[in-house]
Amino acid sequence: MCDICFDNLLLLTDSYKFTHFKQYPPKTTKVYSYFESRGGKFENVVFFGLQYIIKRLLLGKVVTKEKIDEAKAFSKAHFGRSDAFNEAGWQYILDAHDGKLPIKIKAVPEGTVLPQKNVLFTVENTDPNCFWLTNYLETLFVQVWYPITVASNSRAQKEVIAQFLHETADDMKGLPFKLHDFGFRGATSIEAAGIGGMSHLVNFLGTDTLAGILTARKYYGCPMAGFSIPAAEHSTITTWQKSGEKDAFENMCRQFPTGTIACVSDSYDIWNACENLWGKQLKNLLKCRDGTLVVRPDSGDPPEVVSKVLHLLGEAFGTIINKKGYKTLPPFVRIIQGDGIDLEMIKRILNKLKSERWSSDNLAFGSGGALLQKLNRDTLKCAYKCSMVTVDSKEINVFKQPIDDPGKKSKKGLLTLEYSSRDGYKTVEEGRGNATKDLLIPVFENGKLLKEYTFDEIRSRCEIPLLKK
Numbered sequence: 001m002c003d004i005c006f007d008n009l010l011l012l013t014d015s016y017k018f019t020h021f022k023q024y025p026p027k028t029t030k031v032y033s034y035f036e037s038r039g040g041k042f043e044n045v046v047f048f049g050l051q052y053i054i055k056r057l058l059l060g061k062v063v064t065k066e067k068i069d070e071a072k073a074f075s076k077a078h079f080g081r082s083d084a085f086n087e088a089g090w091q092y093i094l095d096a097h098d099g100k101l102p103i104k105i106k107a108v109p110e111g112t113v114l115p116q117k118n119v120l121f122t123v124e125n126t127d128p129n130c131f132w133l134t135n136y137l138e139t140l141f142v143q144v145w146y147p148i149t150v151a152s153n154s155r156a157q158k159e160v161i162a163q164f165l166h167e168t169a170d171d172m173k174g175l176p177f178k179l180h181d182f183g184f185r186g187a188t189s190i191e192a193a194g195i196g197g198m199s200h201l202v203n204f205l206g207t208d209t210l211a212g213i214l215t216a217r218k219y220y221g222c223p224m225a226g227f228s229i230p231a232a233e234h235s236t237i238t239t240w241q242k243s244g245e246k247d248a249f250e251n252m253c254r255q256f257p258t259g260t261i262a263c264v265s266d267s268y269d270i271w272n273a274c275e276n277l278w279g280k281q282l283k284n285l286l287k288c289r290d291g292t293l294v295v296r297p298d299s300g301d302p303p304e305v306v307s308k309v310l311h312l313l314g315e316a317f318g319t320i321i322n323k324k325g326y327k328t329l330p331p332f333v334r335i336i337q338g339d340g341i342d343l344e345m346i347k348r349i350l351n352k353l354k355s356e357r358w359s360s361d362n363l364a365f366g367s368g369g370a371l372l373q374k375l376n377r378d379t380l381k382c383a384y385k386c387s388m389v390t391v392d393s394k395e396i397n398v399f400k401q402p403i404d405d406p407g408k409k410s411k412k413g414l415l416t417l418e419y420s421s422r423d424g425y426k427t428v429e430e431g432r433g434n435a436t437k438d439l440l441i442p443v444f445e446n447g448k449l450l451k452e453y454t455f456d457e458i459r460s461r462c463e464i465p466l467l468k469k
């Protein structure tokens with residue numbers, strides 16, 4: 001028995017959902033629900049992460065006698081009554097479906113980028129007796145808000161960085177490594193770091209969040225989704241004492257004589273480190289080294305610090321003017337700013353650099369808390385709502401429309417997602433869509449995964465326009 005048992009699907013829901021099987025209209029035979037981002041921070045939403053939920057929790061025989069017994073006992077203790085648990089309903093799934101979920105999921109392909117307020121996936125029961133199951137599973141389905149939101153936020157940063165590279169750099173080759181994931185330690189859990197780290201890797205190749213690589217390998221068949229470089233942390237510098245900072249820097253360069261390496265340089269005095277250590281005492285070591293030394297400030301006001309570090313390194317090593325007319329440091333020295341980085345700060349830094357005629361090619365970013373953690377379900381207002389019910393063999397449109405919050409209005413009826421060059425993506429409601437043009441793909445039915453997406457195709461599907469071939 002694992003310490004906390006989360007392997008009973010019947011218990012991976014909200015308590016009140018135990019009691020919902022008794023609350024639908026008599027003769028209900030189908031509940032059809034959908035997931036959308038109702039609005040929020042990013043106009044464009046990257047759909048990603050449903051495959052992780054399906055493969056991790058929903059495949060095959062997920063209902064067993066042991067799990068039913070455990071849930072029954074749990075319910076009695078949790079509600080203090082014996083009429084709150086749908087024992088017959090779960091027993092039916094075990095008997096009639098061999099424990100496989102009689103559910104059908106249709107979803108937009110993973111990696112699709114589309115405006116908010118569009119249907120992203122629909123869920124319906126495939127057995128009329130299991131109408132109560134569609135929304136029992138909501139709790140797990142809605143957790144897809146996290147990979148969606150991390151991937152969307154990460155992509156929004158990619159678009160900004162790409163735009164500045166387009167304006168100030170000779171090419172875009174460095175883009176995949178311009179935003180490095182520093183977020184493992186600041187994530188809520190190893191699992192969250194895995195999901196969030198994987199979601200960032202949909203857009204970039206640079207990461208220190210190994211859990212994200214492991215998760216992409218297990219659930220999206222990608223053997224090595226991200227890469228990193230030898231890099232210092234404060235302990236590997238400060239253990240040399242303040243008087244030994246130059247020796248620590250020199251050691252880094254001698255221990256890793258080739259390739260790109262990074263050295264955090266703000267332990268004591270970032271200005272002295274740039275001007276006198278990297279810029280004078282180690283200047284020739286860097287010039288002769290077969291690779292790039294990335295100076296890492298890690299404190300102070302980011303736009304000011306980056307600007308001053310660039311200035312000091314430029315004074316020490318010289319700069320060239322690239323084809324776009326912007327200053328670039330020699331190839332053996334660069335900067336990474338990994339402190340205080342989020343979408344807004346990237347814009348501030350790159351705008352300041354551009355105004356000072358620095359190419360964005362000189363710089364990369366690291367982001368932790370903002371990349372994996374400074375988000376919630378409300379960031380993109382992700383919600384799962386019933387839009388159609390079949391009662392006594394009649395299909396009826398269902399919706400909510402709170403008088404005091406129009407933003408919470410939900411879609412009605414059977415939904416299709418359609419695309420036209422004129423209108424882009426559109427969600428057609430009330431079953432008025434053209435089924436042959438529906439972009440929602442059946443991905444799961446009755447315990448089976450019907451469609452599997454590879455990480456490579458997801459990456460190319462959500463590539464930003466500037467990069468699309």
Ligand SMILES: O=C1OCCC/C1=C\Nc1ccccc1
Pocket residue numbers: 180181182183184185208228229230231262296336338366368
């Ligand atoms: O500072 C950090 O916080 C926590 C995560 C890793 C990390 C830095 N790593 C790194 C990688 C590549 C280039 C430079 C730094």
